[in-house]
Amino acid sequence: MDFAFDARTEELRARLLAFMDEHVYPAEEVVHEQRQRLSSLWENPPVVEELKAEARRQGLWNLFLPDAEYGAGLTNLQYAPLAEITGRSPQLAPTATNCAAPDTGNMEVLAQFGDERQKKQWLEPLLAGEIRSAFAMTEPEVASSDATNITTHIRREGDEYVVSGRKWYISGAMHPDCKIFIVMGKTDPDGPDIRRQQSMVLVPRDTPGVTVKRAMQVFGYEDHYHGGHAEVVFDEARVPVSNLIGEEGGGFAIAQARLGPGRIHHCMRLIGMAERAIELMCRRAVSREAFGKTLAQQGVVQNWIADARVAVEQLRLLVLKTAWMMDTVGNRGAHTEIQAIKIATPRTVVGILDRAIQLYGAGGVSQDFPLAELYAGARTLMLADGPDEVHQRSLARREIKKYL
Known part of the structure; x- marks a missing residue:
């Protein structure tokens, strides 16, 4: 068995380690100082934007995406040691390299299942780090460890889907740059196959009927770096049928x-x-x-x-x-x-x-x-x-x- 990293991994590791030493670790204290002067808890301190620009300049950007059309084209085995390095400063390094959850998973969903319009409207600005996103699945009223329990309804009315439900711990939703939610709900709540009742739709944050109610704390932490974790209410929020990701029942x-x-x-x-x-x-x-x-x-x-x-x-x-x-x-x-x-x-x-x-x-x-x-x-x-x-x-x- 060969345990050595390949040449590309070693080259990226060296660059990423240098980036951490020269930029990320020194910024950890700066972030705390700058955050005290922000008008909102959820804004990115200026040093975060500087880190993002530097990471992109150095080619340390979208490393997680295996599809070379959208990301670095690395295999999981190549990305693993790079993710480990960013994990040493999990509040800053993943965001700086545009490799932070939940945006990573949302970009993967859009790259794999989104249509061309959805990719143009939402994936491209996410890849560029211009906007943030959230994934709305977990609910406070049910045991969300069993995803078939979710109660959010997505019903079709003509050429629109109407979304109603309550979600919480929706990571990233407090961030002012969070512009889009991927929402999981039931389009066929009485269907015979409990794993075909759910669908996913794209719901822009500014859709009437979408309310980000409050930030949820984690052991008392606000988790500003990831845009917080919010309770979100969808009250008859209407989106075009074209906002469906994949097919009905594919959620x-x-x-x-x-x-x-x-x-x-x-x-x-x-x-x-x-x-x-x-x-x-x-x-x-x-x-x-x-x-x-x-x-x-x-x-x-x-x-x-x-x-x-x-x-x-x-x-x-x-x-x-x-x-x-x-x-x-x-x-x-x-x-x-x-x-x-x-x-x-x-x-x-x-x-x-x-x-x-x-x-x-x-x-x-x-x-x-x-x-x-x-x-x-x-x-x-x-x-x-x-x-x-x-x-x-x-x-x-x-x-x-x-x-x-």
């Missing part, structure tokens, strides 16, 4: 196609978050003393660092294997591996971040270090894109089926 299949790459992107970035945590742990350990010796000399701290290194190396190999399988046998063929990394990676990284917070003491839970915010993000990914238990259930069924 569930499109959602699965969208979430497959999203899950592996999250896991790649989580490994970068873990690497950042290990670096911070080591720096803290060699610089602080307690009970007559440095923290680095304390056996328990050494165990934490050693265990973290072992765990990260294991996860990286599993994620890279999954990326390789997605490239060679497709998402369906890599279903078990995708579920395995979705279960293992957030859980393990949460544990590493928890130890890092413990090592930093009060500083670990403060705003002076990135650990608390990284923890909130990692812990949320045990729920996002399907909670761990749903993936465990599906994976276990597949394993048991071999013996029936």
